[in-house]
Amino acid sequence: MTSGGHIQLFIEHTRQIATAQGDIQLALQSMQQWREAFATALKQNTFDLTGWSPQAKIANQLKQFNHKLTTHVSNWDTEWHTFSAAQSVAEVFHxxxxxxxxxxxxxxxxxxxxxxxxxxxxxxxxxxxxxxxxxxxxxxxxxxxxxxxxxxxxxxxxxxxxxxxxxxxxxxxxxxxxxxxxxxxxxDSADGVLWLSSATSPGQVQELDALGRELKRHKPLFPVITRSDFVEEDEIDGELCTVLCNKNSEQRALQESDVLMRAQEKLHSMQVDVSLLKPPVSV
Ligand SMILES: Nc1nc2c(ncn2[C@@H]2O[C@H](COP(=O)(O)OP(=O)(O)O)[C@@H](O)[C@H]2O)c(=O)[nH]1
Ligand SMILES: [Mg+2]
Structure with a gap:
């Protein structure tokens, strides 16, 4: 994976990355307008409590619901502003x-x-x-x-x-x-996920639960099996030393296909598009 040719090719590919630069301001504006109309409609359509006895349990629940709804809607702006500060910092990388x-x-x-x-x-x-x-x-x-x-x-x-x-x-x-x-x-603005797990216990698929939000947003998932190596003792100039060797290609292929199969099953059970999963690699 780290051979010069592969890296060179990888770098070439990254240089060709072009991001779609549509006018996001227009899209944002129309989303804001839609949101305002939605907020107004929600506020105007709270439950009408006239005629209910204030002691009635259901009247109380409806009142609480109305209250929750209006406070929730009023918080939208605050939340938006919290994120817009972060947005401007994150825009460096847009x-x-x-x-x-x-x-x-x-x-x-x-x-x-x-x-x-x-x-x-x-x-x-x-x-x-x-x-x-x-x-x-x-x-x-x-x-x-x-x-x-x-x-x-x-x-x-x-x-x-x-x-x-x-x-x-x-x-x-x-x-x-x-x-x-x-x-x-x-x-949120990440475009894909490298999912790393060690070759000693690769592809623990329960870890993917934490990625549910990202995967449901259709971000590609690329499993990487790390530590695909082993230590061997060797003698160099009469001295015993340890050498880190790569696992052979059969061992790697076995682990890669095992991780692929289990990750496919997991994504399926998470109701995530299985085509998001890329073939695993060992490093
Ligand atoms: N043998 C071996 N050790 C590794 C490999 N990658 C990382 N390590 C070691 O594993 C330990 C944890 O690595 P680190 O990158 O800090 O893991 P992180 O917690 O996921 O960021 C460090 O001591 C690394 O030197 C690998 O491919 N092979
Ligand atoms: Mg770390």
């Missing part, structure tokens, strides 16, 4: 393809991001690491931390070349409250 790197702690998410970043850099591409703090994006030169205990669920990532972004997500729904809006915005 013309790129963003992939969510998803998987359990220790699956190898940060390592894969760093590896791909190095490959891009060695092919003369720009690489820019970043993390999100206080609803802001901070760019850094330092690689993502590997093997680190994820105590704070910080969203971090790396821009690969001009068109591709990998988002290294410690957990989809565990973002700290202060970064919640921006984290959610990023996750």
């Amino acid at each position: 013309d790129r393809v963003m992939l969510l790197v998803f998987g359990k702690f220790n699956a190898g998410k940060s390592s894969l991001c760093n590896l791909l970043a190095e490959c891009f850099r060695s092919h003369g591409q720009t690489v820019q690491y970043f993390h999100v703090q206080n609803e802001q994006i901070f760019y850094t030169e330092s690689r993502l931390r590997e093997g680190a205990t994820e105590t704070t669920a910080q969203l971090q990532g790396v821009c690969l070349g001009e068109k591709l972004i990998l988002l290294d997500t410690p957990g989809l729904h565990s973002g700290t409250q202060e970064n919640a809006a921006l984290t959610q915005k990023f996750i």
Whole structure:
């Protein structure tokens, strides 16, 4: 997977990424108009309580319902504004393809991001690491931390070349409250998901439950089996040392087809379009 030819081809493909640039303002405007009309209609059509005895249980329930409905509608604007702050920060990346790197702690998410970043850099591409703090994006030169205990669920990532972004997500729904809006915005605008799991127990499909929202939005799912390697002892210049070797292609193919089959079944049971699933790869 990391052979020079494949990487070169991958980089070429990312350079050809073109995003559809329709006028989003027009679409937003018409959605806003629709929303306002909908809100007015909802507010005008609350239950009429005249004629009900205020002591009647049902009258009480209807009153509560009316109250919930109107407060819910009034909150729409506040929620919209919360997200629009995040929106403007996230817009820096609006013309790129963003992939969510998803998987359990220790699956190898940060390592894969760093590896791909190095490959891009060695092919003369720009690489820019970043993390999100206080609803802001901070760019850094330092690689993502590997093997680190994820105590704070910080969203971090790396821009690969001009068109591709990998988002290294410690957990989809565990973002700290202060970064919640921006984290959610990023996750919402991700275009696809790399689902990493270790070759020691690949494709634990229950992990996909957390991706329900993303998959129902038709984001492609690309399973990656990490740690597809083993340690061998070798003797170099009379000294015993350990060498990390790749698993052979038969072992990889077996795991890949097993993950494919189980993930297909899982997506089917989640009522998600199975064609979103891409063939798994081992790294
Ligand atoms: N043998 C082996 N170790 C790996 C591989 N990828 C990551 N690791 C190690 O696994 C540990 C966890 O990796 P990390 O990228 O931090 O996982 P994350 O928690 O998903 O971000 C680190 O010590 C890495 O060095 C791999 O492909 N093979
Ligand atoms: Mg990590």
